Amino acid sequence: MPDQFDETDAVLARKLAEITPPADLRTRLLALESRPPVVEATAAPWWSQPITALAAAVTLALVVLSLWPHSGEPLSAATVDISTFLSNGFDLPMRTADVNRVRGWLVQNNPGQRIDLPTALARNPTIGCRELMWRNHRGSLACFSLGGGREAHLAMFPSNTFVNAPGSAPKIASAGQWTRAAWTKDGMTYLLFVPAGMDPMRVLARFVANQSAGKITSNSVRSTAWPAANVSGGVARIVVPSWT
Amino acid sequence: MSSARPDFQTLVDTHYESIYRFALSLSRREADAADLVQQTFSQWARKGHQLRDPSLAKTWLFTTLRREFLATVRKAARYADEPPGEEAGHLEPHQAESLDAAEVMACLQKLPLEYREALTLFYLKDVSYQEIAAVLDVPIGTVMSRLSRGKARLRKMLAEDHA
Numbered sequence: 001m002p003d004q005f006d007e008t009d010a011v012l013a014r015k016l017a018e019i020t021p022p023a024d025l026r027t028r029l030l031a032l033e034s035r036p037p038v039v040e041a042t043a044a045p046w047w048s049q050p051i052t053a054l055a056a057a058v059t060l061a062l063v064v065l066s067l068w069p070h071s072g073e074p075l076s077a078a079t080v081d082i083s084t085f086l087s088n089g090f091d092l093p094m095r096t097a098d099v100n101r102v103r104g105w106l107v108q109n110n111p112g113q114r115i116d117l118p119t120a121l122a123r124n125p126t127i128g129c130r131e132l133m134w135r136n137h138r139g140s141l142a143c144f145s146l147g148g149g150r151e152a153h154l155a156m157f158p159s160n161t162f163v164n165a166p167g168s169a170p171k172i173a174s175a176g177q178w179t180r181a182a183w184t185k186d187g188m189t190y191l192l193f194v195p196a197g198m199d200p201m202r203v204l205a206r207f208v209a210n211q212s213a214g215k216i217t218s219n220s221v222r223s224t225a226w227p228a229a230n231v232s233g234g235v236a237r238i239v240v241p242s243w244t
Numbered sequence: 245m246s247s248a249r250p251d252f253q254t255l256v257d258t259h260y261e262s263i264y265r266f267a268l269s270l271s272r273r274e275a276d277a278a279d280l281v282q283q284t285f286s287q288w289a290r291k292g293h294q295l296r297d298p299s300l301a302k303t304w305l306f307t308t309l310r311r312e313f314l315a316t317v318r319k320a321a322r323y324a325d326e327p328p329g330e331e332a333g334h335l336e337p338h339q340a341e342s343l344d345a346a347e348v349m350a351c352l353q354k355l356p357l358e359y360r361e362a363l364t365l366f367y368l369k370d371v372s373y374q375e376i377a378a379v380l381d382v383p384i385g386t387v388m389s390r391l392s393r394g395k396a397r398l399r400k401m402l403a404e405d406h407a
Contacts, residue, residue: 026256
């Protein structure tokens with residue numbers, strides 16, 4: 001019997017048991033249980049009516065079946081998971097304040113894709129970027145400093161990652177410590193996370209007045225200026241951007 | 245036999261250190277290992293209630309972590325392993341005693357994936373052969389074979405380190 005647990009094995013097992021996880025890992029794990037739900041700002045309260053809910057469920061099932069095997073993941077799940085990931089702290093292998101280095105990395109990490117960094121967002125100092133694996137889907141994450149210790153994080157995935165990828169008009173959702181804006185452009189879906197309480201549309205449009213829309217900034221990464229968000233009564237009303 | 249479903253904190257406290265060691269041996273990087281552990285428990289928080297037999301929670305966690313890791317490997321293609329070969333190694337207990345934990349883990353991480361995942365689970369001690377087979381999705385005979393060869397190669401490396 002070659003695999004009995006002999007004396008040497010016992011010593012090696014004891015040695016390996018001395019390896020301890022990072023000090024904050026337990027805290028980060030326990031925080032996963034109390035993740036707040038994602039509330040899509042544009043969602044209507046259809047669930048309050050059982051018949052409507054049933055019809056919606058049947059419709060959803062049919063849609064999923066009709067899309068199989070090309071169906072993707074729900075956008076809300078990505079919002080929950082990525083917001084939790086951001087809140088819990090993460091490793092950023094490439095740290096740089098140079099947006100052009102971030103652009104170059106994004107080109108390399110997304111071969112064949114056209115990445116479109118919003119102009120206003122790209123005017124903020126970058127912190128860095130990394131690969132983002134989510135449910136076996138490969139994406140990218142670019143991080144920006146908004147000043148005052150606040151950060152914005154832009155996650156990017158091919159739009160077929162999601163079964164309900166948003167359109168070109170940003171869709172806003174609240175996710176715990178973050179507010180998320182999500183939109184799709186040229187086959188890529190972007191999820192921008194800003195600290196809760198901030199209006200992501202203002203981050204996207206902050207410098208719009210000084211920008212020219214659609215300026216090509218690299219071979220395949222370009223920047224797009226955003227229209228200003230109309231804010232009324234504290235609720236952002238999204239104006240569909242004109243992509244040029 | 246059915247058992248009560250563990251609450252989330254109990255599950256974390258019971259398994260996260262073992263899960264982390266397994267993740268570290270697979271990913272070879274502390275930050276990646278911590279990410280893998282987080283992804284695993286995040287999935288449990290979302291889907292764990294779907295597990296019919298709570299006694300399988302530990303196997304579910306190890307299996308899920310391994311699946312997450314393999315998905316990353318396939319996508320990133322950055323963990324090319326050398327092909328397995330036959331190695332003979334001998335390490336006396338007193339030699340093993342003189343090594344520190346980091347040296348043991350470093351040598352474990354140099355093994356081809358199929359050996360290091362089996363050996364790491366083996367050295368966690370509270371994972372049975374049947375559970376290792378379930379996590380790795382291979383017959384138990386394959387587990388025994390990988391353990392035998394993996395142990396030989398690991399001991400050879402450690403002995404060389406010791407010398």
